[in-house]
Amino acid sequence: MSSEKIIQHSEAAAKFNKDVERVNWHDETLWFVRAKRDKSAHQINDWELLRETASKIKANVLSNIHDYLVEFEANAQKNGIIVHWAADAKEHNEIVHSIMAKHDVKQMVKSKSMLTEECHLNDYLAEKGIEVIDSDLGEYIVQLRKEPPSHIVLPAIHLKKEDVSETFHEHLGTEKGNFDPQYLTESARHSLRNTFLTRKAALTGVNFAIAETGEFVVCTNEGNADMGAHLADVHIACMGFEKLIPQRRHLGVFLRLLARSATGQPITTFSSHFKKPRDGKELHIVIVDNGRSKQLGREDFRNSLKCIRCGACMNTCPVYRRSGGHSYHNAVAGPIGSILAPNLDMSKNADLPFASTLCGSCTNVCPVKIDIHDQLYKWRQVLVKDGYTPKAKTIAMKTMAAVLANPTIFNIAGKSGRFVMKNVPSMVNNKMNKWYDQREMPDVPEQSFREWYKKNSRESKAKDNEQ
Amino acid sequence: MSSKAEILNRIKLNQPDLVTDLPDLSLLGSEDFDILETYKTVLKGIGGDPVEVSDYSEIINYIKSNYNLQKRLITTLPELSEIASLDWNNVDPHSLQDVELTVVKAHFGVAENSALWVTDDILGQRISPFIAQYLAIIVHKNDIVRTMQQAYERIGNQEYGFGTFIAGPSKTADIEQSLVLGAHGARGLIVFLLD
Numbered sequence: 001m002s003s004e005k006i007i008q009h010s011e012a013a014a015k016f017n018k019d020v021e022r023v024n025w026h027d028e029t030l031w032f033v034r035a036k037r038d039k040s041a042h043q044i045n046d047w048e049l050l051r052e053t054a055s056k057i058k059a060n061v062l063s064n065i066h067d068y069l070v071e072f073e074a075n076a077q078k079n080g081i082i083v084h085w086a087a088d089a090k091e092h093n094e095i096v097h098s099i100m101a102k103h104d105v106k107q108m109v110k111s112k113s114m115l116t117e118e119c120h121l122n123d124y125l126a127e128k129g130i131e132v133i134d135s136d137l138g139e140y141i142v143q144l145r146k147e148p149p150s151h152i153v154l155p156a157i158h159l160k161k162e163d164v165s166e167t168f169h170e171h172l173g174t175e176k177g178n179f180d181p182q183y184l185t186e187s188a189r190h191s192l193r194n195t196f197l198t199r200k201a202a203l204t205g206v207n208f209a210i211a212e213t214g215e216f217v218v219c220t221n222e223g224n225a226d227m228g229a230h231l232a233d234v235h236i237a238c239m240g241f242e243k244l245i246p247q248r249r250h251l252g253v254f255l256r257l258l259a260r261s262a263t264g265q266p267i268t269t270f271s272s273h274f275k276k277p278r279d280g281k282e283l284h285i286v287i288v289d290n291g292r293s294k295q296l297g298r299e300d301f302r303n304s305l306k307c308i309r310c311g312a313c314m315n316t317c318p319v320y321r322r323s324g325g326h327s328y329h330n331a332v333a334g335p336i337g338s339i340l341a342p343n344l345d346m347s348k349n350a351d352l353p354f355a356s357t358l359c360g361s362c363t364n365v366c367p368v369k370i371d372i373h374d375q376l377y378k379w380r381q382v383l384v385k386d387g388y389t390p391k392a393k394t395i396a397m398k399t400m401a402a403v404l405a406n407p408t409i410f411n412i413a414g415k416s417g418r419f420v421m422k423n424v425p426s427m428v429n430n431k432m433n434k435w436y437d438q439r440e441m442p443d444v445p446e447q448s449f450r451e452w453y454k455k456n457s458r459e460s461k462a463k464d465n466e467q
Numbered sequence: 468m469s470s471k472a473e474i475l476n477r478i479k480l481n482q483p484d485l486v487t488d489l490p491d492l493s494l495l496g497s498e499d500f501d502i503l504e505t506y507k508t509v510l511k512g513i514g515g516d517p518v519e520v521s522d523y524s525e526i527i528n529y530i531k532s533n534y535n536l537q538k539r540l541i542t543t544l545p546e547l548s549e550i551a552s553l554d555w556n557n558v559d560p561h562s563l564q565d566v567e568l569t570v571v572k573a574h575f576g577v578a579e580n581s582a583l584w585v586t587d588d589i590l591g592q593r594i595s596p597f598i599a600q601y602l603a604i605i606v607h608k609n610d611i612v613r614t615m616q617q618a619y620e621r622i623g624n625q626e627y628g629f630g631t632f633i634a635g636p637s638k639t640a641d642i643e644q645s646l647v648l649g650a651h652g653a654r655g656l657i658v659f660l661l662d
Contacts, residue, residue, distance in 0.1 A: 044579075063482055085470045137639045161642050161645070185642060185650065196651070223651045223653075226593070246489060252496070252616045256614065267582050268634070296481040297477075299483075
């Protein structure tokens, strides 16, 4: 367990919300992406059947993943791919470094891989004197700013073009004050083209790995994974083991869902299938566990391993949209991140399952039908039971439970509550009470429902009449 | 114990006891629409340009009038030797950095998303469609399938070292969700729809 101070989601979100205009913009921008997803999904008659099918394929994968992994490795090796297994983040990083060291290569170009974010690969390699350049434009921007990505699909969604302009002015020497996205993208294209042409090692993520054929698929819009991989002598692809699917034809289901769910595009520009290395070149796959096998054993949470990382649950989430990806202090933010993170470290991430209204919108848009909001609710129960939630909350909850369990205490508590709120509101309406943050309390009623019912129910009226 | 054995052991212990069935895929991909019209509409929607042609001479004429022939044009199609070079299959891929236009022919296209399926045997080199400033792909009109469902039926057990679906020009919207064509790969994509 790390001793570094984690800023709780609610605290980070409060900071994010100080700039009202920017929060509104962030909220609307992500909702715009969600709306594009809807439009795109509604054009497919099969949409719901596709989701159901994808979910069933992934359920089959999770129930048989041992055999699929063995099959995948054997087929990949037949194809000439070198397969590595990493139990945790540390081993993953060591394997990647050992490949770099074997070839005596000090520079790497990387395309988007949330797994390497999860493992903090860049920091590890930097310590070993290896320079990593992230080539996805959004990741490139946040890397220059020394920030983590705030979204798995749209890494720089928290930034405005003015921010990017300043960053590029500082690092790439672009014109100060020129924040035309076309101009800024063109500048990055030139800079990164030089990177692609000079790097001997390329690292990519993996969207899908196919047991039947030993190949894997990488999806990008920019073409950065391909530019890196096809020009390098060594291509390292890193994947969590849950990226496996049984057969090639199952890609027909997932590729129809992925981009439509992510950005509303009918498909990503490139869906590249890597089966064999180029002649004389090396192709490595690192299969990573890092807590996934543990999550597989948690019956209530194993479905989270179905995730194909489209980001739809983030774009639709009212809490994510108004708190920003960084407030989740985890490589994967938003609703799905909040059910993956506690598995990695319960004490560090105990706040995340509470960063939700449980509205269920995430579950409704998930292309593989993960019961995200149910799992958030279940994590809360696990975390409270195991003592990972803040003391004040635990005491409040226990008190509440005692009050609700005993009618007499409940009655007294209600009466005194109404009295206090009416006569000494400052006792509850103060900074100590989180419920008063951005909330107005309603007027205090004269009587409780119970008291009203006693007076007005048919029985009590009948009683009154008898008297 | 090696990490592999350790991981596989843990997985075996933790995966559900019952293996659930794989779903039936035959119900998918039954959408009904005009294949060619849909293909063209979707391609335009994602920034590509469909051009209908009846033969290779029309393609040559189109390229002659739309691209600078003084620049480096490459192809894997002998039919286009008049305007593009064919002798680059074995060069260092880095040396293709100055290519202005790559022209290749796809195995087939997919109407629902305008993607084109290409593999390394028809790409010459894997980098060729990515490194060029512009890309043109030829596909026969009767080689367009309806959805990805039919696409993978068609690919079947095809053997390749590398294959990719290409749908439109390379693009990004990473700066404030503003769409910019030409991120790292081709800035434009012409799809020649051949009779």
